[in-house]
Amino acid sequence: MNWKRLSILTLRSLSGISQNLGSFCTRRNGGAMNVFNRDMKKRQKQRVAALKDGHQYDYLRNEVGSRVADRVYDIARTFPLALDIGGGKSHIAEHLNKDVVQSLVLTDVSQQNLCRQTEIPTRCVVVDEEFLPFKENTFDLVHFNRSILRLTLGLHLSVLKPDGVFIGAMVGGETLYELRCSLQLAESEREGGFSAHISPFTAVTDLGNLLGGAGFSMLTVDVDEVQVHYPGMMEVMTDLQGMGESNCAWNRRSLLHRDTMLAAAAVYREMYGNQDGSVPATFEILYMIGWKPHESQAKPVKRGSATVSFGDLSKISRPTNAGRS
């Protein structure tokens, strides 16, 4: 039996929690914050892409993709060239049309996941998200629909044209809090301590700082909560695995004891279960819009240049429409 096959089977046997065969994974020392094992994530995505019925796990990505597409429509511009990072099966592009985006470059880490054709002329490229092989100032629109991994915002900024826009969606702090708490409580009670089974998420408060720090201007961040109901905890974990979102953080524990799994399922149902026996899983989706700086963009005016006073606010009868549309 060869080691590679063994490692894949080991990964499969523990729903939702992936196992680390440390000797084959080397840590990368580059990068500011090395939280995730990207090789592992790539393998998870490739395995998911090879599933015959993989499309049944796409519901969350489709929903988020349609909401991101809404935001694209809200911007009254036509984008000659757009880039979809981690687009995979183009969950965003299928909701867009040729009037808004004239041509699209779709990228993903895994070959099999890539390229579902939509009405927009698309070029599909296999690309590692942290090393975008595009020249600077290429794209008018960059969108990003990645569930869990961290962003490499400086890179996204550089491939944008000045006055280009970056629209992204990612899962935020409160996601899967039910699963996290159930596992934490069960593991504490059964084993006396707990380890991280859910990878860390970005808080919405940090997102503004991250985007601003990277150099984007005119930021918009908003939060959406999607709650999905499942028959039980095992189904939640199976679906997460099917979506390709198994844990791949370096500090993850290799295994989850049977007893702990049983205990966690019981706690989940008791603490968060609905009347009809199903359990909810919350996905907190953070949407962000940022623009690459350009002279045409509205800038804050100089201090002391005000011509009206805030005290006159009550005298205004109709709201004025300011800023870009």
Add this chain to the structure above:
Amino acid sequence: MSGSNVWSRTRERLRIFPELLAQCADEAAVYGKCVAATTTGKQELKKDLCVKEFEALKTCFTNAVSTISKNRSLRCDM
């Protein structure tokens, strides 16, 4: 890799896990309540705080496993 091996057996066991848990819903609820009580009350969650309830749940679960495997083997004989 064909035939029954440890991975296929593990996966099969995980697959029927929800079915087994459904049979032990009462014990699961009792255990769940015991653990959940620590989140609201002054009692801190320590190891084996709810061990009695968990043992009851585990026993029910193990019985459910043997019942299901007995039913499955009976069906195969027919």
